[in-house]
């Protein structure tokens with residue numbers, strides 16, 4: 106009897122403690138969570154439907170203090186768009202959540218998927234490879250590929266709207282391949298490698314998306330038994346063999362001190378990323394495997410992002426004739442009214458074009474969110490999170506934060522022309538991510554996109570209508586394939 110009373114008293118004390126226990130406040134939960142599965146059911150369907158859900162979550166987050174909870178089955182993830190909390194997370198939670206692990210077998214120690222302890226020293230070594238001096242030597246390549254693109258686009262001029270993405274993809278992969286790997290894609294063998302490489306990269310991305318959508322395949326046990334793994338392994342094998350072939354050829358050339366024709370032709374000081382990493386074999390700091398993982402990562406990170414930025418820019422420019430007229434006027438002023446090739450020194454003078462690219466990236470960031478994880482407790486403005494929390498930083502939401510003003514959702518390139526009208530928080534422009542683990546290739550991306558647009562807009566008048574564009578988002582935010590722009594030759 107005494108024992109029962111003791112248990113009852115203990116239960117009452119426990120219930121009182123449970124009710125009165127100090128609790129951290131918890132963020133609002135995105136509406137529509139069901140018992141057990143949470144919001145998982147909302148992520149079924151095709152990828153344009155999923156983008157609609159994501160978009161709703163980002164807007165809900167912005168309207169509810171910039172931090173909300175989303176439940177994927179039993180796991181809670183926290184979506185963040187508050188600018189201060191985002192920066193705290195970006196700089197203190199340096200690990201990537203398990204979803205990035207889906208690309209680990211392919212990209213390994215590459216910067217996007219590397220663990221924090223590997224990332225730090227590797228990023229330090231790689232930073233100088235992307236400095237302005239090196240990038241200046243890449244301009245010649247961007248310009249050559251843009252000229253080729255303008256010629257190829259002639260077949261579409263004076264016709265109905267067409268899908269510009271395949272043209273841009275080809276241009277981007279060629280310039281990324283040349284500047285990062287340095288071999289000459291005009292060589293027939295290299296051309297074949299390039300084609301296979303681009304195809305395998307596309308396939309790998311779509312297989313990663315398939316795994317993301319098939320929640321049961323997140324479990325390694327089920328994934329390892331699946332047909333998807335077999336397909337993914339085969340693509341990984343292809344990509345690894347291709348990059349092995351490329352590095353072996355280049356290593357041999359460097360050993361024999363043979364500079365390929367292409368490198369001889371290139372502007373003085375030109376050194377591809379691969380050459381910088383191999384460094385003549387004498388001071389090579391990375392293993393061959395690590396070099397391949399870095400190359401594959403950089404190419405994967407540059408490929409779709411640059412293509413989609415240029416695509417959205419063209420659609421927006423085609424939708425706003427006044428914006429296009431101002432770009433044309435600026436081009437005429439900078440090029441002294443001549444139809445001549447651009448030089449590297451012309452680029453900084455294209456101030457309005459740069460404003461248009463930034464405004465496009467603000468409203469249509471190709472990477473609308475990134476993931477982070479913490480390995481120790483993290484204190485944000487209103488909430489504390491234990492180690493092992495998954496955060497999704499909504500770059501999309503940060504780019505449209507109310508700090509941008511009443512017209513945050515409007516396309517207004519002019520806002521970039523006057524520093525006084527820009528938000529005083531630099532993290533409000535997050536298209537290239539924020540904090541220490543931001544995009545290493547942002548300057549090269551801006552340079553290549555600007556060069557490509559300048560060449561196209563010198564030659565063609567673009568028409569489009571952004572209101573007709575339906576978007577989707579796999580790893581990258583993009584228009585659902587379609588015929589969104591038409592070209593007319595300038596006379």
Ligand code: HEM
Pocket residue numbers: 216217228402403404406407408410411414470471472475476500535536537538541542543544545546547549550551
């Ligand atoms: C407009 C085009 C681009 C956009 C919008 C973009 C955006 C981003 C974003 C948001 C991240 C953070 C990813 C994450 O944390 O999960 C990132 C990382 C990265 N980007 Fe870019 N990127 C672009 C072009 C490029 C280019 C051209 C290169 C290389 C030439 C590149 C190389 C990388 C690498 C290596 C990382 C990983 C950085 C690290 O973790 O240290 N990106 N990029």
